[in-house]
Amino acid sequence: MNKINNDELGLDRVRELVASYATTPEAKSLITQMAPKTSLNATTLLLNETAEMVEILQRGLHVPFVSSDSLKPLLQKVSKGLVLSAAELEKVADFIRVNRLLKRFLLRQAQAPILISYGTEIEILTQLEDEIYQKVEHGEVASHADHDLARLRVQVKQINADLKNSLQHLLQSKKYQAALQEKLVVEKDGHYTVPVKANYRKSFPGQVVDVSNHGGTVYMEPTKAANLIARKTQITAQISAIEWQILGMLTAEVFEQLTVIEHNLQIITELDVILARAKYARAIGGTRPDLNTSNELVLREMRHPLLANPVPLSVKIGQPQRGLIITGPNAGGKTITLKTIALSVLMTELGLFLPAEKCQIPVCDHVFSLIGDQQDIDNSLSTFSGEIVKISQIVAQAQKHSLIVLDELGSGTDPNEGSALAIAILQELQLRGCLVIATTHYSAIKDYSVKSPAFMTASMDFDLKKLTPTYKLIMNQAGESRALWIAGRSGMSDRVLKSAAKILKTGELPLAESTVTFKKTIKQASQDLHLHKGDIVFVESLNKEAIFYQKAKTAGKVVVFVEQNFVEVPLKRVRLRRQAKDLYPAGYNLDLLFIKDWQDYKLKKDLNRGSKKAWKKLDE
Template structure:
């Protein structure tokens, strides 16, 4: 990315703002490596990791599905920087000091915490868990080292048996020396040779303070004097050997400490690559969670990247993070920016009042594009960007006395660089285009520059006060005018970006608000040409109309949302009432059926007590069974009317139509419409005649061709059925002949898809009836059978219901 644009858009300040949320020095070093990139896959992965970290914080206090626990707290604050120490481990023979080892131990302990917290959570946070899974298991190594180094960097007595013994001997030797010197002081207390009665240490040896004249009278070694020279520090002759032993023990201690440090260093050296990887992973996770905390505080979202073939720049309620940070401390809110550009509209020309927020709007877009391409969440409600190959900005006054550049010269020089660098994949930001020169020439130059970037295909945002550019924006395809709002009553900018029309500069109005004398304002109004006044008036009216339309549109949007919410609520309430009604109806019907069955059972049991009434009881039982079935069908039809088949209007039935017939599972094709109210139909491979009232539904479309027959194979329909074909009459026939005919009849009815037929066998001696019932009981296509109702022949006929094929 262009370094000057990064500076103009204050990218480094943004990085410092994010740096507030980084806990460790290694994390800050990782943040220092963050820069805008064009690697789509890496950016999407980085943003997905930030999204998971945001979800981690959001879910931190919520029980997880995995077992009811909450997300553990991850600690990165105060994590020591072990980069130098880890580098030393790669050099054979180098021994780390205690503080370096202690720092590495702390890092490994934190790394272990992070691994145990994140690695098992792959179901919820797969990317973070994947990072954590790269951290090795350092628990065995930590058991060898932990506790041997104290917080102050000293080696614990428990680090080795030898060290404990040496230190115990040293302590005992100190006690002996202290006792010896105290006896010395006591014996010479009355000599006047002692300066003070206390024991101190000089050059790591125990001594006592004496006067200068005592040097010749007291045997021993002098180890220096006080600053005034009035005190000498004497090691008496009787303690020299003891002090020598103490020094020797101190050297032994140092050698043992060095041995322990070397042993721990060698142990860590075995894991040097894992240690370096763990430190790098912790630094990366520190930055990822810093992004998430930044996103929490600044109400950020994860931006999307549009496809290269359909680039789109979309911002909804976007806020400049640096401005938001400043205003937040003042307990104020940023006025958000919303805009949309795409492949057909790549240029946005912003006009409007001075101090109205044009520059902030452009800086917001530019900085957010850089943030998105740095895999950082952006403060907005929604955001989508193309992946830009460069961001080119000319913002502010770049005049330089040293380089003899005026404002206009610096402006032109910068634009020259931008034109040379611009591509179709660039984002161009031009503040006050055509400024610092004659308005007419500046306008003409601005139009030429803007059109150059438009022809390059770059996404361009430019701000201006010049009329020529506003006209260009209104008349040029692919260019969109926009304006910053201005309140005519308070003479203050509203900082709201409005898309669709240019705005007026309002320089005189703002000057009046800022306290410029009224006489100057009036003189300036008189100096304006009539054309300029007319244009200003027109823009005022246009802005007022846009405000009205925007307000009406917002009101309509709210009303639409309210209506949709109300409609959903009413629909839900109706569905609930309907379900309650159906439950109540079904419950009432079930209770009625239960009472009916109970009463029927009691009546039947009472009747069975009289043998002469058994035949009549059997008839009643059959009627009860039929009534129960019809009652259930009626309940189902009333409770679920959508399932009930509709009676097909007679006028819809024409030759060739596909229809459904009552008690026939498959569709039928109408061959002829007869004058006597009958239809001749094909049902499967069979042909039959049925009353037109048997039609329950006329089907739409043509019947599907059979997929069962090979090419070139045809079937001929069976014998013609008449209107009585749904029943067979076997009265007067021998049992064997009759049952064979019934068997053929049932097979033919099943093939035709007929679901309900009647077998007429008469009363007689009951031989045919029993034979038909035995046949039905064993027939594979029979679903159930029962005596016919009185209107259908009573016990002289049997109703047979066939299975659906």
């Protein structure tokens, strides 16, 4: 099992990229959660699947596939005994049709035996597909699905025509011209009405449905129209009953084949995952990696998959050396090199092709990484302490087929002790047979890598003429950290740089004392932190700003107001940001800063001043 914490290598982002090439939601979800395989056979199978699908795409063939809509919610409805709508049944039929087309397509791919095996597992449900398509059209039950349904729909159509003619005739009739406020039909709550002058309401044949705001107009439904609508409502109810019966019958047939459909969905999802891997391989110009179980890693012109314009990486690690120590300047590409190497292994174990000219990848049972600042404020751990906690876990779990990438191992503490500890850790890991790749600035670690037959050295290239890093890895070379160059580029004074260069060259320490004198002694500032109510402070343990309230009863602690709550925190973790006297005018009521519920505060204030509205609200 691979140990990847906080995705410091970027594997989650790679999975998201691959998932974007999937069609179905089920496949997208599966890809983002997929764990790297840790056996030769499993990884080989994944790569074979990808290779077969890549070859199909390279031949310009179109793989029949389902829409991007998820079928799972529909199948869940069926399993719960709910009736599917006509549109939902049509989606089921579409899925079954694609199953049939995809099976036929895969069985024709003579050069893709694995994909053929997927195709043979797909079960065809032609009868169910035909049954749904015969009785459902364009998202509704087809009229030819039932004789009575067709007859009743014809009647509804005729009623609609009669209703329209009746209303038009009434509007054009001279008999009712004086009674009409306007010549138009207005629908009111399902009733077809005409606007009639209020004083004609008794002489107009119909029923009042609504009255205008001013009362001068009444909306009346003509008697004939009311009779037609009543008849239409009756027939519509009969139509709904027949449609419901047909939908229920079709849903029952889907329920009978639910196990088969769910099995097909699983196969379709797996094929979509393979197709997404193949599309990603084509998009990045990927190459199939060669696998081995002898801990040999060879990358030729490997590009980091998440960078826009990465510098290609070429590296070779294996027999007899199991370790690689990379040196070079800051911002020279050491960390990216570590991530690229680790990602090449993890991507391979996901069945992905690599953006490289050629690559040999060891199948690893674990991939461990130690990259970036390991500081843990919540647990009061420094960078070095956080690093040691994690490296201790790595050492405890590392095995023969483990890949371990370590960035600036041993930093954050005394250089001599840090170097000694780092060398001991590297020695322990290589003795276990692990592949170990580490970056360092420490000379002692560089010397160890040069002298140890188990390690190779490499350096990030540096253009001395242009005084810029090239981000290229040079094998079998121990590089310099270029600290003086970086300091010079950062604006460090020439005198300091010359002094540092002399120290490096001679090893002599500058011991001259300062001749600067002061006229008077400045009193040392008090180390006590004086806080006042309303001061804005930063609380390190919360990593947030808060408002100081008062000292706590517990010694060495204070009470702060943050996110509408009073919290007790250690004083030593509090830093003053802004004083209340600079934020609020003189006489300002600072208690207003610590109100948890403003509505409750306003109600109490209104009650105190005798507000009748407030007392009424309280009674309610």
